[in-house]
Amino acid sequence: MKLWEKGINPEPxxxxxxxxxxxxxxxxxxxxxIIGSMAHVIMLQDVGLIxxxxxxxxxxxxxxxxxxxxxxxxxxxxDSEDIHSQIEKEISTILxxxxxxxxxxxxxxxxxLVDIRLFxxxxxxxxxxxxxxxxxxxxxxxxxxxxxLLPGYTHMQPAMxxxxxxxxxxxxxxxxxxxxxxxAARTLNNQNPLGTAAGYGTTLPINRQLTSDLLxxxxxxxxxxxxxxSRGKIEMAVxxxxxxxxxxxxRFSMDICIYMSAEFRFIxxxxxxxxxxxxxxxxxxxxVFELIRARSNVIQTLPIQIANxxxxxxSGYNRDLQLLKQLVFxxxxxxxxxxxxxxxxxxxxxxxxxxxxxxxxxxxxxTEEVNRLVRQGMPFRDAYKAVAAMVKNSSFSRTSLSxxxxxxxxxNLCNKEIAEIFGERMKYFKxxxxxxxxxxxxxxxxx
Numbered sequence: 001m002k003l004w005e006k007g008i009n010p011e012p013x014x015x016x017x018x019x020x021x022x023x024x025x026x027x028x029x030x031x032x033x034i035i036g037s038m039a040h041v042i043m044l045q046d047v048g049l050i051x052x053x054x055x056x057x058x059x060x061x062x063x064x065x066x067x068x069x070x071x072x073x074x075x076x077x078x079d080s081e082d083i084h085s086q087i088e089k090e091i092s093t094i095l096x097x098x099x100x101x102x103x104x105x106x107x108x109x110x111x112x113l114v115d116i117r118l119f120x121x122x123x124x125x126x127x128x129x130x131x132x133x134x135x136x137x138x139x140x141x142x143x144x145x146x147x148x149l150l151p152g153y154t155h156m157q158p159a160m161x162x163x164x165x166x167x168x169x170x171x172x173x174x175x176x177x178x179x180x181x182x183x184a185a186r187t188l189n190n191q192n193p194l195g196t197a198a199g200y201g202t203t204l205p206i207n208r209q210l211t212s213d214l215l216x217x218x219x220x221x222x223x224x225x226x227x228x229x230s231r232g233k234i235e236m237a238v239x240x241x242x243x244x245x246x247x248x249x250x251r252f253s254m255d256i257c258i259y260m261s262a263e264f265r266f267i268x269x270x271x272x273x274x275x276x277x278x279x280x281x282x283x284x285x286x287x288v289f290e291l292i293r294a295r296s297n298v299i300q301t302l303p304i305q306i307a308n309x310x311x312x313x314x315s316g317y318n319r320d321l322q323l324l325k326q327l328v329f330x331x332x333x334x335x336x337x338x339x340x341x342x343x344x345x346x347x348x349x350x351x352x353x354x355x356x357x358x359x360x361x362x363x364x365x366x367t368e369e370v371n372r373l374v375r376q377g378m379p380f381r382d383a384y385k386a387v388a389a390m391v392k393n394s395s396f397s398r399t400s401l402s403x404x405x406x407x408x409x410x411x412n413l414c415n416k417e418i419a420e421i422f423g424e425r426m427k428y429f430k431x432x433x434x435x436x437x438x439x440x441x442x443x444x445x446x447x
Contacts, residue, residue, distance in 0.1 A: 026083035032118040038441035039214040113193035125431035142169035181241040192217035196227035232310030239302035250296035
């Protein structure tokens with residue numbers, strides 16, 4: 001079944017090529033296509049385009065399909081082009097002529113748009129929960145190991161005294177900023193395109209505000225033409241947010257790969273969490289973090305892929321945009337899988353203590369000595385030159401660690417303040433499930 005058929009049998013190869021991977025990809029949209037259709041049906045009855053009985057019948061039929069999907073039993077058949085065609089076919093089979101009215105007042109264009117936006121909002125909300133779990137774990141590790149010193153590096157050379165508390169906490173605050181990106185993407189995404197039809201509106205007396213309220217959108221996507229223009233723009237915002245999270249995961253993974261090496265041995269994991277070599281008995285490889293790094297780096301190319309896909313398209317719908325779905329869907333699943341496995345690893349991380357007792361790291365205390373001389377009254381530049389001379393002629397010896405009291409230093413991590421900022425930013429995510437939406441729509445069934 002093709003929603004655009006006009007009594008002519010299309011060439012099978014054309015259908016196969018243009019449908020692409022939609023039969024597989026669209027399964028992720030099934031529940032949201034049903035939810036969007038339920039809101040549309042409620043609106044059609046409200047404006048008098050269908051009767052009360054027809055609305056009740058459609059809502060019950062759609063809910064039965066929702067249950068089938070929850071059970072994994074609603075599939076896209078071979079003769080259906082996509083999930084939108086399949087659901088309309090199912091409704092028409094259940095309700096006959098009444099079922100054919102479900103497409104009244106909408107195009108497949110705005111139907112697809114609303115499905116994608118509902119799916120994307122849900123995925124952003126779910127990802128925010130996973131980011132919170134990772135943030136909480138990093139802050140916990142930061143507090144647990146805040147007294148354990150660690151060499152801080154610049155230019156990949158030992159530079160100054162740091163701590164595991166500062167290291168773990170730094171990546172936690174990275175996630176706090178990533179949440180801002182996720183929220184920005186959610187805000188742009190959470191506007192209702194339903195009712196814009198094929199990008200030019202409809203002459204039918206629909207009520208777009210009603211569907212917006214039912215589907216919990218923040219606003220209408222007002223201009224019908226912009227509904228098509230927004231394709232690619234919203235995906236770009238989402239991709240940028242995913243890339244931001246991915247960058248945090250990638251850089252943290254790189255640190256771990258280095259810190260696990262034989263030359264460092266700052267951290268380790270139980271044998272069950274590392275891999276080995278087929279010929280080298282001593283190998284303990286950080287494969288998990290190498291793969292997180294690699295997959296995260298691929299995710300960081302998403303904005304460029306989307307920009308290229310969307311460039312030089314004229315206004316109105318273009319079939320090129322079909323390819324956006326797979327890119328964004330894969331991006332979410334990749335980030336979520338990386339966070340899940342990272343949490344498993346961080347729950348089993350081993351931190352080495354007394355690292356800075358190694359004479360190799362004595363010179364990272366040289367800045368402490370400069371500051372000690374400054375506190376005694378010596379001008380900073382003179383103190384700097386004096387300590388630099390000691391380092392050069394190998395007469396510098398480690399001094400006691402100076403007090404770090406300012407906000408964000410190893411002696412004052414400000415984890416509580418960072419947690420408060422993170423918590424405030426998390427308030428914008430709601431995570432209303434599809435099942436909750438379905439129940440809400442079914443309250444409109446009258447007996």
